[in-house]
Amino acid sequence: MDDLRRIHYVTEHFEGLQGLRLLPLSVPFLLSALSRLAPAQSASAAAPLPGAAWTLLIVSALAASTLIGRRYSRRFGRSHPFRWRSVLQIVAGTAAFLALEWVRERQELPVALPMLFVAVVLARVGMAAGWLRSHYLWIAAACALFALLPTLNINQDMRAAALDGLIGGGLAVAAIGDDRVLRRVMSERSAS
Amino acid sequence: MKRQPFEELSSLNRLIHDPSRLAILTALSACRGADFLFLQSLTGLTKGNLSGHLGKLEKGGLIVITKSFKGKYPHTDVALSAEGRDAIRRHWKQLEQLRRAAGKWTPAPQAKPA
Numbered sequence: 001m002d003d004l005r006r007i008h009y010v011t012e013h014f015e016g017l018q019g020l021r022l023l024p025l026s027v028p029f030l031l032s033a034l035s036r037l038a039p040a041q042s043a044s045a046a047a048p049l050p051g052a053a054w055t056l057l058i059v060s061a062l063a064a065s066t067l068i069g070r071r072y073s074r075r076f077g078r079s080h081p082f083r084w085r086s087v088l089q090i091v092a093g094t095a096a097f098l099a100l101e102w103v104r105e106r107q108e109l110p111v112a113l114p115m116l117f118v119a120v121v122l123a124r125v126g127m128a129a130g131w132l133r134s135h136y137l138w139i140a141a142a143c144a145l146f147a148l149l150p151t152l153n154i155n156q157d158m159r160a161a162a163l164d165g166l167i168g169g170g171l172a173v174a175a176i177g178d179d180r181v182l183r184r185v186m187s188e189r190s191a192s
Numbered sequence: 193m194k195r196q197p198f199e200e201l202s203s204l205n206r207l208i209h210d211p212s213r214l215a216i217l218t219a220l221s222a223c224r225g226a227d228f229l230f231l232q233s234l235t236g237l238t239k240g241n242l243s244g245h246l247g248k249l250e251k252g253g254l255i256v257i258t259k260s261f262k263g264k265y266p267h268t269d270v271a272l273s274a275e276g277r278d279a280i281r282r283h284w285k286q287l288e289q290l291r292r293a294a295g296k297w298t299p300a301p302q303a304k305p306a
Contacts, residue, residue, distance in 0.1 A: 001287070004218045007234060011222035014230070077230030079223045080271075186233045 002130060009129035010185050014079045017133075018072040019178025022171045024061035028054060029168030036161035076186055093121065115147035132185075135177030139170040207252045208283045212237055213245050217272070217280045220255065225271030246270060254279055 100113040119140045126136035254276030258269045
């Protein structure tokens with residue numbers, strides 16, 4: 001039955017498990033984190049990468065992601081997910097995130113509540129289907145740590161660099177981990 | 193007399209309960225549909241085996257198969273029929289009930305030999 005639950009989970013999250021599609025998106029964030037950490041010159045710390053560079057990197061990343069998606073389709077085929085489920089999850093998640101940010105601002109809490117919420121959501125992803133995507137637990141731990149940064153008297157620039165690094169690094173870890181999971185599950189089934 | 197959980201096993205629909213077909217139907221229940229290559233990658237079945245199982249499921253009215261061409265290449269899409277979606281849902285419910293019943297099951301005391 002566990003095997004069947006895994007089949008159900010992999011089918012339901014097939015697009016999400018095509019991890020390498022996320023990898024190009026991690027590049028702009030990692031570059032941004034690096035440029036924020038580089039010794040400050042005349043550029044403003046708030047916008048370390050010029051807008052044009054960001055746009056170019058994001059557009060290239062999206063194009064690369066589409067190409068990688070096609071490669072996955074050629075290798076493993078295609079499934080047609082229930083779109084309304086993911087749309088509902090995104091809407092509910094965004095609403096919760098914004099509500100928690102509102103609470104944090106109103107109560108002037110030192111802990112980044114929205115980031116803690118993200119950590120909890122990612123930890124749940126990591127524990128689903130028999131810890132299939134356990135790499136998400138590392139990202140969740142990093143998010144939880146980031147949520148506590150405001151309590152550690154770390155300056156705004158460092159926090160901005162840490163956020164970019166967290167997003168870029170998180171995307172990279174999720175990308176590689178999900179790709180490995182998908183390949184393992186698919187090749188396990190093919191070998192059995 | 194109440195049936196024992198193991199006797200209930202015989203009431204499972206064999207068309208669905210075959211391991212390969214159950215895997216196919218479970219996968220299809222998690223999406224609107226999938227193509228042949230996806231089902232083959234996921235279940236690890238050979239083309240011939242998968243075709244055979246899909247044929248049986250289609251004959252049983254549990255799935256709908258749509259064949260088309262993508263460019264020069266044939267393409268097969270598979271989806272659960274309304275009846276199939278209902279059947280797999282009932283089957284899973286039945287399996288869960290059986291699992292619970294088997295967990296609580298204790299063997300009936302045997303009569304002492306005379």
